[in-house]
Amino acid sequence: MTVRIDHLVTSGTFSLDGGTWDVDNNVWIVGDDSEAIVIDAAHDAAAIEDALGGRTLRAIVCTHAHNDHIDAAPALAAATGAPVLLHHDDLPLWKQTYPEQIPDGELTDGSTLTVAGTTLTVLHTPGHAPGAVCLYAPELSSVFTGDTLFQGGPGATGRSFSHFPTIIDSIRDRLLGLPPETVVRTGHGDTTTIGAEAPQLAEWIQRGH
Known part of the structure; x- marks a missing residue:
């Protein structure tokens, strides 16, 4: 069966450092007609489960642990039996939302996830959050960047646990070397490509100082 990428937009709130904002999140589902993984279970577990359409959910992957990217993960895991996966450096953020539980497994740099015969490689890209990761799927000419690259x-790097020079290093060293035609599937907003974003690196650095 042919692997495909399904896209769902869910709405809710993001809270950090005493503030709360309304947000729309991209939820990405990668799989075929029989199995899938979910990247960033945001806001609405029922809607995500409905979009799965009865497929076996192999994993719930968290690109980072800001509450708007994980707030539907435990409910989706309970409904499907799928493990929740997160980089261990984001456990302090995770515990702000779920102090009494931990994810089911760890994402590590260079590790791989396979679904529907397609491999996604974990790229640790700290900066927006310490344990932020991207998932690169060369067979799909796609990288799922969470909130690392838009x-x-x-x-954003203006809140707790974030650092602008680090996110620039992550983007330059881990993402901009990918093929320029690679589609950047983001945590919020529209998609782009590596080729469209790479020329702006110098401008971003100047803007951040």
Whole structure:
């Protein structure tokens, strides 16, 4: 069966450092007609389960642990039996939302996930959050970047656990070397490509100082 990428937008709130904001999140589902993984279970577990359409869910992958990217993960895991996976450096953020539980497994740099015969490689890309990761699927010419890279620039670094020079290093060293035609599937907003974003690196660095 042919692997495909399904896209769902869910709405809710993001809370950190005493503030709360309304947000729309991209939820990505990678798989075929029989199995799938979910990247960033945001806000609405029922909607995500409905989008799965009865497929076996192999994993719930968290690109990072800001609450808007994980707030539906435990409920989706309970409904499907799928493990929740997170990089261990984001456990302090995770525990702000779920102090009494931990994810089911760890994402590590260079590790791989396979679904529907397609391999996704974990790239540790700290900066927006200490344990932020991207998932690179060369067979799909796609990289799922969470909040590390958006159309038009890097993710925000103005709040706790974030660091602008680190996110720039992550984007430059881990992402901009991917093929320019690689589609960047973001945590919020529209998709872009590596080729469209790479020329702006110098501008981002100047803007951040």
